[in-house]
Amino acid sequence: MNLSFWYKSKVELEICTIFYIIFIMQNTKREIEPELKRCAEYFPVVTILGPRQSGKTTLSKMFFPSYRYVNLEDPEIFALAQSDINEFFNLFKAPLIIDEIQRVPALLNKIQVLADENKQNGQFILTGSFQQGLKSAISQSLAGRTAVINLLPYSISELLQIGQNFSKDEYLYQGFMPRHYSENQPVDLLYRSYFQTYVERDVQSLLNVKHKNLFEKFLRLVAGRIGQVVNYESLANDTGVSSTTISEWISILESSFIIFRLEPYFENFTKRLVKSPKVYFYDTGLACYLLGIKNAEQVSRDPLMGNLFENMTVLEILKSQYNKGEGKSLYYFRDSKGFEIDLIIQNGRSIVPVEIKAASTFNAEFAKNLKKFTGFAKNAMNPTVVYSGNLECESDGVKYLNFKRCESLVE
Incomplete structure (x- = not known):
């Protein structure tokens, strides 16, 4: 869809593009949403795996709008998570979305402790775009505490x-x-x-x-x-x-x-x-x-x-x-x-x-x-x-x- 044909000025085009993006995001209901909802109701942690740019972050933010959000691709946040896990979770408290969890798999052990202490379901939403080693780490650290779902690009x-x-x-x-x-x-x-x-x-x-x-x-x-x-x-x-x-x-x-x-x-x-x-x-x-x-x-x-x-x-x-x-x-x-x-x-x-x-x-x-x-x-x-x-x-x-x-x- 080429919008530039219909608009005379760059400002008009940019405004139209913004509204178009909002329309797409609000109206594209991901078919995995019922499963995501069900998992969050019965598990303290939900892990969403899938390719990069398949919509994991967008889905997490839109489905859990009141949750705090942290991205481990951010160099400062990545450094903090690696050096001081306790301070990381002091700053970023549950309910929490953690993006690209495979970057610091050591966080999983602390998430297990926090999940057991809070005893509430749906407290942590984790996303990951790399399976090797991550699935094994999840099964060891979060056994019985997380549901794992796979989100692929649009169907x-x-x-x-x-x-x-x-x-x-x-x-x-x-x-x-x-x-x-x-x-x-x-x-x-x-x-x-x-x-x-x-x-x-x-x-x-x-x-x-x-x-x-x-x-x-x-x-x-x-x-x-x-x-x-x-x-x-x-x-x-x-x-x-x-x-x-x-x-x-x-x-x-x-x-x-x-x-x-x-x-x-x-x-x-x-x-x-x-x-x-x-x-x-x-x-x-x-x-x-x-x-x-x-x-x-x-x-x-x-x-x-x-x-x-x-x-x-x-x-x-x-x-x-x-x-x-x-x-x-x-x-x-x-x-x-x-x-x-x-x-x-x-x-x-x-x-x-x-x-x-x-x-x-x-x-x-x-x-x-x-x-x-x-x-x-x-x-x-x-x-x-x-x-x-x-x-x-x-x-x-x-x-x-x-x-x-x-x-x-x-x-």
Whole structure:
């Protein structure tokens, strides 16, 4: 949305932009809010994990407007928290929001003591954008005292609330970072900045990468393998580092909420199953940036368009699970002969097999693998094709669903 076309002066544009940001913030209800409310009612501490710029701070401040707020990215506050924890909590008393708790995990022990003393629920709201080590520290220090929820960038259904209704190519290119929609940031500037300030700074500092160009090459290679089975040896050969280094880099990217792995589904259907995970990005806008895609028109012509669409669909279903307070229970199925089901949603002892197609025209052939799979997978139910077409129906026992409603697959 380019506002400059409608306003003659810079002042008018700035005023309009401010009101636009306020409108977006006030009218975009995050679907995780009921789960956040429920957790705060039953636990003294709630920990919100998720990618940087996914909206954790905004959600915390707007949902708990009377709470004090402190950000450990502030150098002075960071220094105080490290040097004198007691003075830190003398200055910043509960109820309290602490942003980027992974910066000073030593605070968790004191939070445990204070939570036990206060005996009130919802006293501390913690946010974190790095999982490695933090989850372990939380489970040790705050066992039984905190609920952990995962907040990812906007979902399609959240964007539809505020009238952001696009084609699949626009969604893929623009991505789902709240700042793009609340501050009207150009996509190219947003992801270039995101890459330079968060991916390069945070991830490379954790890895102590000596050759910046190799790590950037690795990231672009990972983007080029989106939705594909991870082959560490191939990545190592193409990047020019060891397989061990690739494994370490993949783990850090996952812990930093840059990528996530989709594990294969195992059942006694056959002994010859692929056992390596697939890799996807937590935001398709970043993936498009790394692939060098410069506009939505290029998305439709890109050889990886189908992979990007698959990434977006899997991610939408993952967001729906997290927003309902569920853990990730998503898989894919592939045997050694190449027979594959794009997504398996586990629902108790039952599974929902899903085929994902970027095409916009209905085609009964989309269900071919689903029918074969349900023939031998007796616990499979509600086989579904998610595609970009508008015709939603059920044909020969298979449901056809538009991608904008794929979150409905999560019960």
